[in-house]
Structure formats: structure tokens, C-alpha cells
Amino acid sequence: MLPALRLAVLSLLAALPAAAAEDRLSAEEFEAYVTGRTIYYSGGGGEYGAEQYLSGRRVIWTFLDGNCAEGRWYGEDGLICFVYDYDPVPQCWSFWRAPGGIAARFENDPAQTELYELRQSDGPLYCLGPEVGA
Numbered sequence: 857m858l859p860a861l862r863l864a865v866l867s868l869l870a871a872l873p874a875a876a877a878e879d880r881l882s883a884e885e886f887e888a889y890v891t892g893r894t895i896y897y898s899g900g901g902g903e904y905g906a907e908q909y910l911s912g913r914r915v916i917w918t919f920l921d922g923n924c925a926e927g928r929w930y931g932e933d934g935l936i937c938f939v940y941d942y943d944p945v946p947q948c949w950s951f952w953r954a955p956g957g958i959a960a961r962f963e964n965d966p967a968q969t970e971l972y973e974l975r976q977s978d979g980p981l982y983c984l985g986p987e988v989g990a
Contacts (some may be wrong), residue, residue: 881951881958883931887913889958894981896920896972897960904971908973908981924983935963 881889890909897904908925915938918924927940933958937946949960 894977899971922984
């Protein structure tokens with residue numbers, strides 16, 4: 857998709873009201889949609905990051921900078937919550953179907969972040985190895 861067209865579509869999506877609680881994906885629906893896929897997300901008018909969804913509700917997240925964080929997700933009270941190895945505090949999101957895939961709102965602070973699926977892949981993320989010092 858051309859950058860100008862992508863920006864126009866994202867602007868229209870941002871103007872849509874967020875999904876009501878009854879429109880949220882359940883943990884089972886979310887798992888069926890994401891498992892085995894890598895999903896790239898947009899937010900704030902540009903690429904935001906990507907998450908690789910592995911079996912057993914395990915994930916790998918990156919802001920597309922080569923630094924990756926491993927974690928896991930679980931369903932709680934209609935939300936999908938993520939806990940990463942670097943931070944034990946759950947990050948909970950509501951997910952719903954949107955044009956072109958799924959969308960998500962960060963429920964820890966709903967005014968902060970809303971993401972939209974840009975594309976998906978069956979391949980792994982690009983992650984740099986661990987930092988090694990002398």
C-alpha cells in the first residue's frame with residue numbers, strides 16, 4: 857500500500873469508535889487468529905512494532921529495532937494481557953476485528969496507544985543476539 861494511502865486509511869480507522877466490550881476478541885478467538893503468525897502493527901501514523909505469536913501463548917515483541925523481548929500472554933476479564941521477561945507488570949489490551957485484520961487498545965492507559973494490524977507473516981522476527989561485552 858502506498859504511504860499516503862496507508863496514512864489516509866489509518867486516519868479513518870483512528871476516527872472510528874473503539875470496540876465495545878461485547879466486540880472484543882475472547883482469549884480463544886485471539887489465540888486462533890494469532891498463533892503461528894507474526895503481526896506488524898501501526899500506531900501514531902507509522903509502524904509501531906511487531907509481535908511473533910508462538911504456541912503455548914508465548915510471544916516475542918520488537919519495536920522493529922532488532923531488540924526483542926520474550927514473554928507470554930493470557931486472557932483476563934475480557935482483555936489480553938502480556939508479561940515480558942524484562943517487566944513483570946502485565947500490559948493489558950483489548951483486541952477486536954478491524955478492516956484489514958485486528959486492532960488493539962492499551963487498557964492500562966486507553967488514551968495512550970491504539971494499534972492496527974498492518975500486515976502479517978508466517979516468518980520469525982528479526983532479532984539481534986544478546987549483547988556481549990568484553
